[in-house]
Amino acid sequence: MSVSGTALTAAPSSRKRITALDALRGVAVIGIVPMNVIAFSMPANAYLNPRVWGGTGELEVALWAISSVLVEDKFRALFAMMFGAGIAILLGKKSDHPLRAHTARMAVLLAIGLAHAIVLANNDVLRIYAVCGLLLPLAVNWPVRRLLWAAGLLIAGQLAVSGYYAWGWLDYWYQRVSGLTIDLAPLDMAERTYGGHPDTTAASLARGQEGLSERLVRRVSDPMLQVRFIVASIPSALASMLLGVALWRGGLLAGEWEPRRALRLTRACALAGIPVLIALMAWSILSGFDPIVTAANALVWSAPFDIVLGTGYAALAMALFGGAMKDHRATRLFAAAGRMALTNYLASSVIFAALFAGWGLGLFGEVSRGKALLLALIPIAAMLAWSPPWLARFRQGPAEWAWRSLSGLKRLPLLRDRGRERAP
Structure with a gap:
């Protein structure tokens, strides 16, 4: 039976933790670190365009190309899928007031996300997850096929709207490179918005070197910045969450698929996504990282294929962590990081702020893309190092504990009950 089979309407059992799913969640949170390090260490436009900052030598371009095809936004989509599946699991558990408890969790998560965005990471995803999470109860019990259709329609709708504007910009780009127009005003605007215009880069460098109090004042004084970011991100994030619910209800994320079946889905997603992503990456390079081409490819045309490849990663991880690597130490490490x-x-943002922010070591704008990615190994190593010993002593992570305690307006136990664990 395929993942879209209409018979798969009953939610899988959620009575015990699924180690493979925890490990997949660990892969997702680790996978967004190489993306976030660029946002923390370089001017904003370098996130999309290596010509802006970080170098355009062979190594830097190769690193950008690998990230563009295999990493960028794929793991963000995967992280959103895990969030959607997590909500489906929680809402599937018996509770006196499940919707009230869920709404409280999302409200607290929104507050955490806003604080995280204002103080540390302007690309925080928790704000978006909290808002989209409020909508998920409407769809969490839908049949798998309907969930897949809803996710597809959201992706198609976003592509239609953003593609309409991107097509107009690409038409100008084509006319310019073909010599049909010499009007450079739109190009100047594109360079300011998505490229390496000196004024834009200088302003971004100044923001990256500001003190903590300066940053707080600037971000609090522009509340609409938060609103615009959340609204623009809702379609893709909600589509990924609906897909995560579908993959949970369809049994893949519940560990009910045979590894061979999950690998078939992995191959299908790779064949559907990777060739297109490679073509878009090559187009950006051949254009000389033209801001119009590079931004359109990264923000518009690649979006559906990012989600497709993220699905392939989910299937691959479940096949490995639930199959050949079921009892492997690496699976336990990833599972601890995922829990x-x-x-x-949040801790990865604290580490990056300590490295790059003006109130930390001040390395913002001082490293190449290669060095930035090497520094990304620090929070990754930290996650894998501290998660297992912490969970050996405590029930959950400190942020998870605070989130749930604040949501329920009561202090939950954090230490493990050693006596009960030793009882026969």
Whole structure:
């Protein structure tokens, strides 16, 4: 039976933790670190365009190309899928007031996300997850096929709207490179918005070197910035969450698929996504990282294929962690990191702020893309090092504990009950 089979309407059992799913969540939170390090270490436009900052030598371009095809936004989509599946699991558990408890969790998560965005990471995803999470109860019990259709329609709708504007920009780009127009005003605007215009880069460098109090004042004084970011991100994030619910209800994320079946889905997703992503990456390079081409490819045309490849990663991880690597030490390490996903996500921002922010070591704008990616190994190693011993002593990560305690307006136990664990 395929993942879209209409018979798969009953939610899988959620009575015990699924180690493979925890490990997949660990892979997701680790996978967004190489993306976030660029946002923390370089001017904003370098996130999309290596010509802006970080170098365009062979090594830097190769690193950008690998990230563009295999990493960028794929793991963000995967992280959103894990969030959607997690909500489906929680809402599937018996509770006196499940919707009230869920709404409280999302409200607290929104507050955490806003604080995280204002103080540390302007690309925080928790704000978006909290808002989209409020909508998920409407769809969490839908049949798998309907969930897949809804996710597909959201992706198609976003592509239609953003593609309409991107097509107009690409038409100008084609006319310019073909010599049909010499009007450079739109190009100047594109360079300011998505490229390496000196004014834009200088402003970004100044923001990266500001003190903590300066940053807080600037971000609090522009509340609409938060609103615009959340609204623009809702379609893709909600589509990924609906897909995560579908993959849970369809049995893949519940560990009910045979590894061979999951690998078939992996191959299908890779064949559907990777060739297109390679073509878009090559187009950006051949254009000389033209801001119009590079931004359109990264923000618009690649979006559906990012989600497709993220699905392939989910299937591959479940096949490995639930199959050949079921009892492997690496699976346990990833699972521990996944059980503390919120803590680890926030902690990686603290580490990056300590390295790059003006109130930290001040390395913002001082490293190449290669060096930045090497520094990304620090929070990854930290996650894998501290998660297992922490969970050996405590029930959950500190951020998870605070989130749930605040949501329920009561202090939950954090230490493990050693006596009960030793009881026969």
